[in-house]
Structures are given as structure tokens and as C-alpha cells.
Amino acid sequence: YYSEKTVVFYDGKFVKAKQVSCSPFAQTMHYGYGIFEGLRSYQTSNGVSIFNAKAHFERMKYAAHKLSIPLLYSVQDLENIAYDLLDQNNFKDAYIRPLLFCPDNMRLSSRRESILFMGAWKWPRYHGNNLLSACISSIERPNPKSCPVDAKISGLYVSSIMATNEAHLKGYDEAIMLDQFGNVAQASGANVFYEKEGELFTPPKGHILAGITRKVIMDLAREKEIKVTEKPISPKELQQADMVMLTGTAVEVALVGAIDGISFKKNPKHTKCAELAEAYSDLVHSAYEPAYTII
Ligand code: PMP
Incomplete structure (x- = not known):
């Protein structure tokens, strides 16, 4: 999913994927209490376009709201981050994966903290063209x-x-x-x-x-x-x-x-x-x- 050169968005900034380390005490890691999205970008005659980006990020907002995980980014912010991410990795046809996860907390209750990750990679159609x-x-x-x-x-x-x-x-x-x-x-x-x-x-x-x-x-x-x-x-x-x-x-x-x-x-x-x-x-x-x- 990433190489030496891959750039991801992590906790407020763009960084090299290999520099990101995630704590094993993150609440999401233990209990699955986190939310994510999956989007695709395509090369079109009008440049690179993320298909239905707003709908995906609206759904992400909805999921964050359902779990009371703070999402400190607007739909427009998230869309801008996604396009920047594609640009920084020079991706055209790509799969984009935002993840909003909860940091260190071993309790079975939420703290009002979250970290946003967004990564992208080239992912051909999941099942190819097979029947x-x-x-x-x-x-x-x-x-x-x-x-x-x-x-x-x-x-x-x-x-x-x-x-x-x-x-x-x-x-x-x-x-x-x-x-x-x-x-x-x-x-x-x-x-x-x-x-x-x-x-x-x-x-x-x-x-x-x-x-x-x-x-x-x-x-x-x-x-x-x-x-x-x-x-x-x-x-x-x-x-x-x-x-x-x-x-x-x-x-x-x-x-x-x-x-x-x-x-x-x-x-x-x-x-x-x-x-x-x-x-x-x-x-x-x-x-x-x-x-x-x-x-
Ligand atoms: N169901 C589940 C469980 C999924 O993970 C997905 C992929 N997001 C879908 C359905 C299809 O949703 P969408 O068309 O919005 O990608």
C-alpha cells in the first residue's frame, strides 16, 4: 500500500507514510471504535476527479457523529486534503482511505479526541473483471x-x-x-x-x-x-x-x-x-x- 516515497495525511500534516507510527494503545486498535471511508479518483477529460467526494465525506461526518468522535474538518477541508494527497503522490486513478481513529485509551468510553489519517494507493477494481x-x-x-x-x-x-x-x-x-x-x-x-x-x-x-x-x-x-x-x-x-x-x-x-x-x-x-x-x-x-x- 505504500513505498518509500508515499505521502499520507496524518494528524494535521502531510508526512511520509514510513514516518507514521501508531500507538498500540490506540482505542480503535483494540475495540474497533473508529470510522473510515473509501473513495476512488479517476482520470477524466476534465482532469483528476474524485467520484462523489462530497457524498463520501458527508457519510464520514455522519459516522463520526454517530460514535461521537470529533471530526475537526469540514467536508470541504476533507475534499481538499484528498486532492492534495493525490497531487503529492502524483496519483490519478487511485483509492483513497480516510480513517478517523481514537488515540490512547483503554477504557470502554470515549474521550473527545481523534486523529485523522488519509492515505491513497493504486488499487485496480477489487475483483477485476471476473464473473x-x-x-x-x-x-x-x-x-x-x-x-x-x-x-x-x-x-x-x-x-x-x-x-x-x-x-x-x-x-x-x-x-x-x-x-x-x-x-x-x-x-x-x-x-x-x-x-x-x-x-x-x-x-x-x-x-x-x-x-x-x-x-x-x-x-x-x-x-x-x-x-x-x-x-x-x-x-x-x-x-x-x-x-x-x-x-x-x-x-x-x-x-x-x-x-x-x-x-x-x-x-x-x-x-x-x-x-x-x-x-x-x-x-x-x-x-x-x-x-x-x-x-
Ligand atoms: N457495504 C459495505 C459494508 C461497504 O464497506 C461498502 C463500501 N463502502 C459498500 C457497502 C458500498 O458502499 P459504496 O458504494 O458507498 O462504496
Whole structure:
């Protein structure tokens, strides 16, 4: 993720990544009580553009607020830091990772202190362009009553990593996690849609992190007059789909060709999911200013 030359933003200034050292007594390190974001920048005809930067930093503010972690930067400050970071590393297409973490504190209560880290690295599409295999995971999405699952909270990712580990052990690429009621929630770090007879279906808000990519895909679908319905989805429905796709900043739009070892019959190239994957790629590489109201 970094080399000798990599510059990161850490505790108020730009420094070399190799100079940063983090205390092993940091509260976030022990208890996962921290928040983060994930953004992508793209080279466009109008220069380097961070896709939907404001929406991501607004979500970061929301997560900080939910955990009462002070975020001493405005959305505009955060956006400026992100662009400076890209500039200092001479990055064009990159993944940007802000992390707001709590420093030394071994108690199970918050102190009103935080440190902002922001790093960036070149990260090709998380799953490449492969047609993925996924399984229904035995690891459930966390209960929204125990933690705000609509915020990107570090500790929430324990279950995502466990679900992915389980999927990999069984030979699958990805895990589809269910909610506490046995309905499909989402993938480990991405939202899920399925396609049936030309229409799209996706789980409603509640147990998911309703991603920015999810919203963009829904808007793109509507522009193309593809019907999208948010509704509770059973694992069986997913298995009987024509195609499944995952959406997220890191994965972008990834097509899933089989669930639990059962392949979909439809040619992936002839699906709405493939059409939307292409439209998403065109959009992020265009000099577009988001007209979308996010989340
Ligand atoms: N769910 C989880 C758990 C995620 O980590 C992500 C990635 N941020 C997503 C969904 C997709 O969100 P977005 O489209 O905003 O990147």
C-alpha cells in the first residue's frame, strides 16, 4: 500500500507514510471504535476527479457523529486534503482511505479526541473483471440495534472479514450475508442487486450500508427505464435470478455468475447488470459533476 516515497495525511500534516507510527494503545486498535471511508479518483477529460467526494465525506461526518468522535474538518477541508494527497503522490486513478481513529485509551468510553489519517494507493477494481462465484454466508450482517450498520465503522468489518474467509475456504470469491431475519442483506463490502426478467431488485435500507454506488446504479437504471424495486429478498430468490451484481466504490460493479455453485443460465453479456456496469464505468470516467442527491 505504500513505498518509500508515499505521502499520507496524518494528524494535521502531510508526512511520509514510513514516518507514521501508531500507538498500540490506540482505542480503535483494540475495540474497533473508529470510522473510515473509501473513495476512488479517476482520470477524466476534465482532469483528476474524485467520484462523489462530497457524498463520501458527508457519510464520514455522519459516522463520526454517530460514535461521537470529533471530526475537526469540514467536508470541504476533507475534499481538499484528498486532492492534495493525490497531487503529492502524483496519483490519478487511485483509492483513497480516510480513517478517523481514537488515540490512547483503554477504557470502554470515549474521550473527545481523534486523529485523522488519509492515505491513497493504486488499487485496480477489487475483483477485476471476473464473473464471480458467491455463497450465502453463515455469518450474518450485524444487528442494526447493536451498532449503526449504515455507518462505516471499523469494528463492523470483523463480520465482513469472517464472511469472506469462510467463502474463500469453501472456494467462492464472495460472501452474501443475510440479515437477522434470514433475508439477503449484502456482500462483505458491497451492495447486492439481482436481475430477473429485465428488472432489478435490491434489499431495502435497514441492515445494509446503503452505498453511494448503489444509489448511482439505481439512478442510472431509472434513466435507462430499468425498473428497480427495493424489497426483502430471500436467498432462494437470489439463487433463481438471471444475474446478480455487487456494487461499491472498491468493487465498482462486479457480476456474480453463480450462487452456492449453481450458475445462472443467462449469458452475462446480455443482462441489464452488464449494461449498468458499462454505464457506471463511463460515468466515473466522465467529467461529471454529481447531480444525484445521495442517500
Ligand atoms: N457495504 C459495505 C459494508 C461497504 O464497506 C461498502 C463500501 N463502502 C459498500 C457497502 C458500498 O458502499 P459504496 O458504494 O458507498 O462504496
